Amino acid sequence: MSANLLNIKLEFAKNVVRQAGGFIRQHLSDDLEISEKSHFDDLVTNLDRDVQDQILAQIQTTFPGDHxxxxxxxxxxxxxxxxxxxxxxxxxxxxFIVQRDHFAVMLAYYENGIGKIGVILDVMNDNLYWGNGIRSYKNDKQISLTPKPLRQSLIGVNTYMYRTNAGGLLDLSHESLGVRAIGSAGIEYVNILEGKIWGYFSNLSPWDYAAGAVLIAPFGYVTQQLDGRPLDFEGRQMMMSVPSNQLAALSAYLK
Amino acid sequence: MSANLLNIKLEFAKNVVRQAGGFIRQHLSDDLEISEKSHFDDLVTNLDRDVQDQILAQIQTTFPGDHxxxxxxxxxxxxxxxxxxxxxxxxxxxxFIVQRDHFAVMLAYYENGIGKIGVILDVMNDNLYWGNGIRSYKNDKQISLTPKPLRQSLIGVNTYMYRTNAGGLLDLSHESLGVRAIGSAGIEYVNILEGKIWGYFSNLSPWDYAAGAVLIAPFGYVTQQLDGRPLDFEGRQMMMSVPSNQLAALSAYLK
Incomplete structure (x- = not known):
């Protein structure tokens, strides 16, 4: 695909995500319709569905051949x-439901499995993180980021994986300055881009990591399964986003 | 003590904490001198000590009989x-060291063990939370807060206590919508005051909970040991800050 069309898609992605953020903020004090999905703590609201419908409709209208x-x-x-x-x-x-804070809108675009565009909006701070896999930006400013060693860093974790030492994550965490858990993959990727956490370990679906993986790639990060295999972008998988030049040090702990 | 002198002390406390926040923000891009205390992940900086020295000197000069x-x-x-x-x-x-975010300055004042003043500054958001145990304020606005039931809420936890089920905390957490871990008691108390978490469970020293306990008391919160006994304001203790009218529901889990 031509660089020109890719740029058009990038600007489109930034715009629809910004619009969605404005829509959510406008409806922040509405009474939400909250439904349980699999369990009482797995929730969805009418706004999740409204935002998805709006964005998907815009994609289908603007790029009808895309999936x-x-x-x-x-x-x-x-x-x-x-x-x-x-x-x-x-x-x-x-x-979003409990705190009205610490949530994100995330949109990514892939061509034959290769990430070309990633966009994450930290809705309440109204900061847009966006990139093409080569460079990443926060609003109008290019991001630069050099990860420190794990031992001088904090890591973002899924609390279930942490407490059960899934894949050796608890053992690994002892080599860091500590773990943080904030409840949004999007905000975890924002925190990587801001240098606030060194890496992120969780059990995620493709829409949770697709945009983040593109955004952190320019800084030498890989996003893959805990055991090193590629993610399949289908079901949930135990995964990590970490600096690739520190993967060897992880191998002593991860299994 | 007269209400008048207590008001003077409250204004004093707000001022010295605001000053300290300004001082920290001014030195945010300095190279820090970082020292290990008990372990590589238990750190103190020159700024921790400078801020303490400055505030204690102001207290000793202004209120020389106080401790x-x-x-x-x-x-x-x-x-x-x-x-x-x-x-x-x-x-x-x-x-503070890793993120330059999510840290607080906390100052409290007690008379014969009774909390009279609590002040917490969320330094990077420059929000001052302050109160006298009867009313609490965020900057110039009085705070109102009515906790929801645990099952519609998030809780703040110490990750060690959570993963080891200390006091039954892991069991209790399954009755909530989830746990969050952010690495600062001060910011956890801010999150209670903002309605973002329902309660906080950790292993704390007196300076970690003294101000927060005063600030959340007006909303029916108690701050006590996990087993219900009072905190001793001496060493570290496993503790919780929770709505007192929901204590009975906790007793099925906490032990």
Missing amino acids: LLAEENDVRHAIQDGNVWVLDPIDGTTN | LLAEENDVRHAIQDGNVWVLDPIDGTTN
Whole structure:
């Protein structure tokens, strides 16, 4: 695909995500319709669905040949097959419901499985993180980032994996200055981009990591399964986003 | 003590904490001198000590008969004995070092063990939370807060206690929408006051909870040991800050 069309898609992605953020902030004090999905603590709201419908409709109108992979309503196109947009309309839905803070809108665009565009909006701080896999920006400013060694750093974790030492994560955490858990993959990726956490370990679906993986790639980060295999962009998988030049040091702990 | 002198002390406390916040923000891009205390992940900086020295000197000059209890340099007066100021110059030192965010300055004032003043500054957001145990304010606005049931709420936890089920905390957490861990007691109390977490469970020293306990008391919160006994304001203790009208529901889990 031409660089020109890719730039058009990048500007489109930034715009629709910014619009979605404005829409969510406008409806912040509305009474939400909250539904349980799998369990009492797995929630979705009418706003999650409204935002997804709005963004997917804009993609389909503007780029009718492209495909969709999104969190709600079982929208599931295979990542390897052509031009695929990956959307999480509200990442950190529980934070959104309880805190009205610490949630994100995330949109990514992949071509035959290769990440070309990543956009994350930290909705309440109104900061837009966006990139093309080569450079990443916070609003209008290019991001620079050089990860420190793990022993001088904090890591973001999924609390279940941490407490059960899944994949050796608890053992690994003892080599860091500590763990943090904030309840939104999008905000964890923001914290990597801000240099606040060194890496992120969780059990995620493709819309949780698709945009973040593109945004952190320019700084030598890899996003892969805990055991080193690639993510499949299908079901949930135990994964990590970490500096690739420190992978060897992790291998003593991760299993 | 007269209400008038107590008001003078409250204004004094707000002022010295605001000044300390300004001082820290001014030195945010300095190279820090970082020292290990008990272990590589238990850190203190020159700024922790500078801020403590500055605030304690102001207290001693202004209220020479009052006593001091503070985090650094073994400043330890018994809380039950007279007029005692309790200071944490930088709460969340690891966050301060690594993130330059998510840390607090905390100052409290107790008379014969009774909390009379609590002040917490969320330094990077420059929000001052302050109160007299009867009313609490965020900057110039009085705070109102009505905790929801645990099952519609998030809780703040110490990750060690959570993963080892200390006192039954892991069991209890399954009755909530999830746990969050952010690495600063001060910011956890801010999050209670903001309605973002329902309660906080940790293993704390007196300067970690003295100000927060005063600030959340007007909303029916108690701050006590996990087993219900009072905190002694001496060593570290496993503790919780929770809505007192929901204590009965906790007793099924906490042990």
